[in-house]
Amino acid sequence: MTQTILHLGVLSAFGDAFNFIFHQQVARTGKVMVGGPDQSLHLIGQHLKVTFLALAAALAVAVPAGVILGHLHKGETFAIAIGNAGRAVPELALIAFVAAFIGVGLINVTFAFAVLGIPPILINTFVGMSQVDRNAVEAARGMGMNDLQIIFRVELPLAVPTIMAGVRTGAVNIIATVALASLAGVSTLGDYILGRNVYGDAGVIAGAILIALLTVTLELVLAGIQWALTPRGLKLARAGAAT
Amino acid sequence: MTGLGAHLPLGAVVIHQHGGTCQADNGTFCFGWAADNFHRYTTPLLNHLFIVVLAVVIGFVIAFSMALISHGRGWLIPAFTGTTGVLYTIPSLAFIFLLLPITGLGWTTAIIVLSVYTLQIIYRNTVAGLANVPVDSKDAGRGMGMTDRQLLWRVELPLALPEIIAGLRIATVSTVAIASLMVFANVNTLGSPLYQQITFKTNILIAGGLMIIMAFVFDSLLLLAQRLLAPWRRQSRRMAT
Numbered sequence: 001m002t003q004t005i006l007h008l009g010v011l012s013a014f015g016d017a018f019n020f021i022f023h024q025q026v027a028r029t030g031k032v033m034v035g036g037p038d039q040s041l042h043l044i045g046q047h048l049k050v051t052f053l054a055l056a057a058a059l060a061v062a063v064p065a066g067v068i069l070g071h072l073h074k075g076e077t078f079a080i081a082i083g084n085a086g087r088a089v090p091e092l093a094l095i096a097f098v099a100a101f102i103g104v105g106l107i108n109v110t111f112a113f114a115v116l117g118i119p120p121i122l123i124n125t126f127v128g129m130s131q132v133d134r135n136a137v138e139a140a141r142g143m144g145m146n147d148l149q150i151i152f153r154v155e156l157p158l159a160v161p162t163i164m165a166g167v168r169t170g171a172v173n174i175i176a177t178v179a180l181a182s183l184a185g186v187s188t189l190g191d192y193i194l195g196r197n198v199y200g201d202a203g204v205i206a207g208a209i210l211i212a213l214l215t216v217t218l219e220l221v222l223a224g225i226q227w228a229l230t231p232r233g234l235k236l237a238r239a240g241a242a243t
Numbered sequence: 244m245t246g247l248g249a250h251l252p253l254g255a256v257v258i259h260q261h262g263g264t265c266q267a268d269n270g271t272f273c274f275g276w277a278a279d280n281f282h283r284y285t286t287p288l289l290n291h292l293f294i295v296v297l298a299v300v301i302g303f304v305i306a307f308s309m310a311l312i313s314h315g316r317g318w319l320i321p322a323f324t325g326t327t328g329v330l331y332t333i334p335s336l337a338f339i340f341l342l343l344p345i346t347g348l349g350w351t352t353a354i355i356v357l358s359v360y361t362l363q364i365i366y367r368n369t370v371a372g373l374a375n376v377p378v379d380s381k382d383a384g385r386g387m388g389m390t391d392r393q394l395l396w397r398v399e400l401p402l403a404l405p406e407i408i409a410g411l412r413i414a415t416v417s418t419v420a421i422a423s424l425m426v427f428a429n430v431n432t433l434g435s436p437l438y439q440q441i442t443f444k445t446n447i448l449i450a451g452g453l454m455i456i457m458a459f460v461f462d463s464l465l466l467l468a469q470r471l472l473a474p475w476r477r478q479s480r481r482m483a484t
Contacts, residue, residue: 013344087413088458090420092434093451096441100269176334183441193340194427201343208340212333219332 070129086119124166
């Protein structure tokens, strides 16, 4: 009996959350209307905007650095240290640090979340580039390619799967944490999940559902891109190795 | 559309200790305030330590059992890797609130979220460690007449130990970081002082610093454990995520 009641309670809580996403309702604090498709879409858009800005900033720093270090086979200790340190960064402390010491607003927040994306992208780019078969590089050099040609026509294509794995990790780190931007004056879906006194449990759970869906979708899209960017030769080699 | 600052604690910092100018000016680090108020961090620090240890222990017991179950049943490995991988993808902040209707907010929710996050890393590393045991060592064990069970506990697991501990180190260090978010599950970890005075610099440096020190200490202790338990330590594989 109590079991049934518990299950109904859980179901109705999630039902209320979906209702909150699709229908406006009066805020817990009274007066204003909150939730509904308009605000939900606006916050999803904001969430994605901050995510992609931060991801772009992380890519702009981490990919060139990883490509150069990996091509030269230099700075392994440095790249691995950054990669490991990245896991130890407490997200809440990072956003608080940036808000207090640098400032609030979109640019500062973008910077904070880029920091979360850099370590996995940097280390995977480095590993991907430096693990390219030396024979392939030597063959390219023998064909008269210069360093730039080797990077763009040999090493990068072969490193793409590894780099994209890092981009996926970095992007998921960012989109999962961007909700905290709401603490530093930038609206995201964090408005819902951190604003229980305004949006109520339905709003909080709605925010959690939307963030989880966005994250899983982004992960799947990036997995598709990774597959599409993998050179056909590598796919064939893997299929051959697997069977 | 409601204005944001209206209900979030930005700027809600109330600094009313002893009226020194450092706090009032929000100086880079107020030593006086830190000395007078350090006791505020004791409970969050102990809670943080406790929840990290508990979550990693629970996560280890589950992930290690999963690895043993899938050992020798290779067809289970993709299923287990997939399940732990999907769980790992759910953002921790969202996970807390998805559990809200089921376990409410509090220690239970916090421990569930934190232990679930350790599963993927510990499971993957344990499986990789077991898979990398040299065939020669296993053959030698068999040749000595060991049963499967003896082979597992006396040959395979000891040789897999460096990779298992490598997984534990990553899991523990990330758990120290994620545990700060448990303030949103109403658990008083080091995230609580951060959240309560999010623009007060001294506070951020103390709470953030304590977390970084904690991560470093856990990491060093596990490394030490590995050196003591597996002194023969094979060349450890570099793990690209």
